[in-house]
Amino acid sequence: xxxxxxHHFDVLVIGGGPAGMAAxxxxxxxxxxVGIVDENPSIGGQIWRGESNGQRNTDASKWFQRVSMxxxxxxxxxxxxxxxxxxxxxxxxxxxxxxxxxxRLVLAPGARERFLPFxxxxxxxxxxxxxxxxxxxxxxxxxxxRVIVAGTGPLLLAVAxxxxxxxxxxxxxxxxxxxxxxxxxxLALVSWxxxxxxxxxxxxxxxxxxxxxxxxxxxxxxxKTLDRVTVSRAGRVEDIxxxxxxxxxxxxxxxxxxxxLGCAVGNGCVQVDEFQETTxxxxxxxxxxxxxxxxxxxxIEGQIAGLAAAGRTTEARARFDKRKKAxxxxxxxxxTFRLRAELRSLSLPETVVCRCEDVSYWRLRQHTxxxxxxxxxxxxxxxxxxxxxxxxxxxxxxxxxxxxRPPVFPARVETLAALARQLEVQxxxxxxxx
Amino acid sequence: MHSQVTVTVNGAPVxxxxxxxxxxxxxxxxxxxxxSVSGEPRGPLCGIGICFECRVAIDGNPHxxxxxxxxxxxxxxxxxx
Numbered sequence: 001x002x003x004x005x006x007h008h009f010d011v012l013v014i015g016g017g018p019a020g021m022a023a024x025x026x027x028x029x030x031x032x033x034v035g036i037v038d039e040n041p042s043i044g045g046q047i048w049r050g051e052s053n054g055q056r057n058t059d060a061s062k063w064f065q066r067v068s069m070x071x072x073x074x075x076x077x078x079x080x081x082x083x084x085x086x087x088x089x090x091x092x093x094x095x096x097x098x099x100x101x102x103x104r105l106v107l108a109p110g111a112r113e114r115f116l117p118f119x120x121x122x123x124x125x126x127x128x129x130x131x132x133x134x135x136x137x138x139x140x141x142x143x144x145x146r147v148i149v150a151g152t153g154p155l156l157l158a159v160a161x162x163x164x165x166x167x168x169x170x171x172x173x174x175x176x177x178x179x180x181x182x183x184x185x186x187l188a189l190v191s192w193x194x195x196x197x198x199x200x201x202x203x204x205x206x207x208x209x210x211x212x213x214x215x216x217x218x219x220x221x222x223x224k225t226l227d228r229v230t231v232s233r234a235g236r237v238e239d240i241x242x243x244x245x246x247x248x249x250x251x252x253x254x255x256x257x258x259x260x261l262g263c264a265v266g267n268g269c270v271q272v273d274e275f276q277e278t279t280x281x282x283x284x285x286x287x288x289x290x291x292x293x294x295x296x297x298x299x300i301e302g303q304i305a306g307l308a309a310a311g312r313t314t315e316a317r318a319r320f321d322k323r324k325k326a327x328x329x330x331x332x333x334x335x336t337f338r339l340r341a342e343l344r345s346l347s348l349p350e351t352v353v354c355r356c357e358d359v360s361y362w363r364l365r366q367h368t369x370x371x372x373x374x375x376x377x378x379x380x381x382x383x384x385x386x387x388x389x390x391x392x393x394x395x396x397x398x399x400x401x402x403x404x405r406p407p408v409f410p411a412r413v414e415t416l417a418a419l420a421r422q423l424e425v426q427x428x429x430x431x432x433x434x
Numbered sequence: 435m436h437s438q439v440t441v442t443v444n445g446a447p448v449x450x451x452x453x454x455x456x457x458x459x460x461x462x463x464x465x466x467x468x469x470s471v472s473g474e475p476r477g478p479l480c481g482i483g484i485c486f487e488c489r490v491a492i493d494g495n496p497h498x499x500x501x502x503x504x505x506x507x508x509x510x511x512x513x514x515x
Contacts, residue, residue: 039483041504046482050453094495112484124466124477134481138501139454140461224466224475355479355487358472383486383497388479410486410497 006099007073009035011309012089014080014257015108017045018295019287021063022302023106023309028070030310036072037091037100039079043067045110046130047295050137063299075100081407081415083261090415097415104282104309107270108302109257111288113155113248114391116339117353117361118346120220120229121247129159129248136166143167145243148229150174150217152337153250154294160209163246171240174215174231176249177337182213185336196296196329216343220245250337252391253289259404268391275308275316276301284309293330300326344396353396354389356382361396370399383410441509456500456511457481457488467500468514490514 011027013020016038024036036043044051048060067074078091078098089100113128120126127135129151136142147168149160152175160170175182189197212233219230228241255265263278263285264271270285272278278285286305287298300323307316347353349362357378367373370380370393379393380386385408386401393399407415440449441456443463450459457478460467466475467488478488481501488500491512500511 040502094498112480112482115479122470122474122476124475125461127478128480131479131481134501135455135458135461135478138481139451139458225464225477352470352474355470355476355485358470358474383489384484387484 006088006101007035007075008101009033009073010103011035011106011306012100012102012104013037013072013106013108013306014089015045015110015287016040016043016074016076017108017110017287017298018047018063019110019298019302019305020045020106020108021067022299023108023284023286023306024072024074025063025066025070026303026306027106027310028067028072030307030312032310034070034072035075035100035102036067037075037078037080040076042076043074046134049134059295059299079409080257081409081411083406092411092415097412104284105261106276106284106286106302106305106309107258107261107263107278107289108285108287108298108305109254109289111251111253111292112387113151114250114252114395115247115388116151116249116343116346116392116395117351118217118219119348119351120222120226121217122352122355123220123222123226124224125222125226125243126220126245126247129153129156129246131248132244132246133159133162136163142244145169146171146241147244147246148172148174148217148231148240148242150215150229150231150245150247151249152176152339153248154333154337155248155251157211159246164209170209171242172215172231172233173209173211174217174233175211175213176216176340176343177213178340179213181336181338185332188332192329192332193325196294196326198296216346217245217247218346249339249343250333251288251292253292254387255289256385256387256404256408258283258285258289260406260408268394274320275313276305277308282309291327291330292333293326294333297323297326297330339395347396353392354379354382356380356384356389359389364393364397367397370394370402373399374402385410439505439507439509441505441507441511443511444513450505452505454505456490456492456498456503456505456509459505460488460490460500460511460513465513 010032013024013036028034051060082090215233258270270289276284284305286301304316347361359377359379373379479485483502492498
């Protein structure tokens, strides 16, 4: 176990997706010392996963180049687990841990898919929509496989398009939203700048793939692995054989790290001022955690946060107008893909809701709060620490999330032991050794 | 740099293109990543390191999220029983 030296940065950026990349590049271009930390093997986030070596002249390649030219230090494979003292974060990787000291912090932890339970959703080969796409980007062969895409949100169309281009057969996309809200959304798209619409990865080039509105999965079947899915397709129940079910219900912001640092969160989103500064001074936040709005909004917010963190408020202010437009689009997404009440009753009593601890719907229904469920059933107490079942139970039972306690991710005992030693030293310094 | 790497999943060799994650190698081998506390087989769900369903032992290192790790030549992967 190695403890690395402390890294010192003027601006430290956590999260290497579009928001974090924009923040890091803009801050470093101002001449301050910048570090960008991501837990993945390379930066790019989920949307630009695997594009770091891309040769094409895309938005992604421009930002990859800009980050590498900016002089920002890129630290990949590091996961932030705790804040041991003010202006320091503790991060670990497979072989050690290190302290990251900063003057100003930009949080860009991104978002994750929302999952809803239904019978059979725990079978292998039932994955998130973005989840399956990430697996394919990481080498999973999909050519010739039958994939049902289901859930809600623009991600479904983007994923179906991606999978089809890679040779998958998509018998149907089941979108829970109604035709009425999809039509309103479609009409509204026309009035938005193309960049913003492209920013959610929306592809309408889906000739031959049936998009079914008012549709959702009822059950996944199979012995050891998935072999077919029962769906409710615009009111009719249908059984469809398939190899994979790619199912996600839009996105939820990752707020664990902002919450740990004490940043205020309202309606599931991190609260920020016009310079993307959170309620904690010198801590900024950009991208999906402030509102689910896609890559274009994330890039603008990242630039504003990075510039503001580097003290360039005038340049940051010049981007406010663009951000205002992109934020309006986030509201449209929110309205269009709101979850319908029927999705609360997909579970059978025995359906697992908390996958880490195998807690059933029936056991959870006995409780009136997230805290009570956690204490009595261990729901949300497993390794994912409620990242999957937290947003699920919030929707199913209208429970409010709890406070976040360190470490924000399961950390190794060695990391925690080092942290404890550090606290002891501080304590003995404070008390003069008594 | 090999264009293909061989890893073992529970002792059985799997050949994958370099750049493939361990989670993908496990799915390609037709294996579950772990058994849940009540004995259900589980595979990757989120694909991005959030859900911990894909955790396995890699070269004797337990509880590693296999979707976050790239396959390396000779890597030994053991799914969680």
